[in-house]
Amino acid sequence: MSAWTSTSRGASKSAWPAWLRSPRVLAGLAVVSAIALIALAAPLLAPHDPNEQNLVATFLPPAWANGGEAAFPLGTDSLGRCTLSRLIYGARIAMTVAIVASLGAMLIGAVLAHIAGYFGGATDWLIGRTVDVWMSFPPVILSLILMVGLGTGLRNVILAIVLVDWTRFCRVLRAEVLVVTRRDYVAAARLVGFSHWRTITREILPATLPLLITLVSLEMGIAVIVEAILSFVGMSVEPTIPTWGQMIADARQFIYDSPWNLTFPILAIFVTVLGFNVLGDGLRRTLDVRLTESRA
């Protein structure tokens, strides 16, 4: 926590803040920003339209393998679509969902955690029991059921992930808020006449922020996985939009024809999630956050 608070208050102006000097944070940030850039620049980078079919050139292996073609660097799928282009465009959905859904889940989870931890009593009890009820649904099952209720589409995928994963933030943050609220300086702020709102935003939030940021980073990795799961079973965005999960579902059917097509999206998901996790782990260490983990 010290690293965060000292730098955010501008104690060390000359040096980079500690969390920006951590090799883990830098490595994680590098991977994640690279993928975000690829997603942004997809129309410039992709050699083909991701939906363009080439029925005379199906199941091409990657360009370096026997029978590969330079026009399709990573080969083609069962409909002769360019694997590289689909991977690049798939990054768009993955990153959009990762960023928007985890921020949404953070917002709901953090607000409720601060309310519960700060006010305690019946409010805390009610929020705590709501989290209990939510957690008795296995996350995959709940997101699938929500997608059935909401219908497919990008907005609903994001909404489903937010509605499932806010509990991750709420549960962990509430415990932290509870600890911080008991500190003397918080009591002092109240005595000086700070309102509840001001106490929470000015005194408690700065102390819980490191944990919050770490959790967001880890949640982004989880969101990428959940979106891949939903698109794998065909309950994510419209089928015309390429996603990594959908590429995996297609490739699973033709596993003997082209194991390549299964390998690349698996790698893409793995690298993205690893990037977010390394970033989160680096933040956790440099911001000195104690964290009980749980996962999808």
Added chain:
Amino acid sequence: MTSILPLIARRILVSLVILVIVSALLFCILRLLPVDPAAMSLPPNATLAEIEAKRREMGLDLPLFRQYLIWAGEVLRGDFGASIHFRRGVAGLVGSTLPATVELAALAMLIAGALGIAGGLTLFHVRGTRKEPIADAGSIVLLSLPEFLWGLFFILLFGVALGLLPFTGRLSAGFERPIITGFLLIDTLLIGRPDMFVDAMKHMILPAFALGIAFSPTIMRVLRSSLIDVYQEDYIHQARLRGLSERRILLHHALKNAILPTLSLMGVQFGFLFGGTLLIEVIYSYPGMGNLMVDAVRNADLPIIQAVGLTYCVVVLVINTAVDALYLVLNPKLRVA
């Protein structure tokens, strides 16, 4: 000594209340569905009047609360309705697929626990040495691979490239599936067919390992950090003074206390793992509840989605309650009411 039975009874009561709320929630979410179950269960040439009559017959014109009560009452009598798509009783469909999923989850949990404890001891053992960064990096990589990526990776490696193990279904062609208890591993032994048991086991190795390995890193990390906490305690220091070997201290003294938080975490993890079976089943064409659920989702088969969703929750609640009760039995410190 205070009795722990009232505490356990209270825990069970809480779970029952949660179950009622969960079932109501499930019911409401699925009523958001933009499809009309009445129209779906009639032939496409049905008239509007016929659909309206069917709606009334199915009770869809009643207020949501009344509909829930009717459904809950039927569920309590074991009647989950009939599948719109399969035109069969849902209870039978769930009953025939649940054992397969439970078998898979139990085997996976065993693997996750074994790997988690071995990994946690290793992580703890290498702390402060040069191997620590490597072990740490390893555990982050493990943490970044969700079960379905492991599942696909195992299929590519052991199924396709090496051709070592089967990766579709539960039994090789030519075996007639015995149905006694519904648990295939038990049934094959009951009818005295060890060859069939081995075949069924071979089909389960890849999916169970994929699930187990994906859920082991969390167990590893919690075991390591609770071992680190336990090592701060005086009795470890005293054991050293008594001249016990480090190995004996770790395995006989520290592990016994560090395993409690790990056990409680494994209870929570089981919920996640049980949900994780869904995707593993789809990837391995494993005939359990997950495949039933995904088929139902694709067909918008409401009665099945409702029943399977509820069954998942019931299993998770039962396991969590059981783990909490076990925790109370094993940890005398918690018995203060």
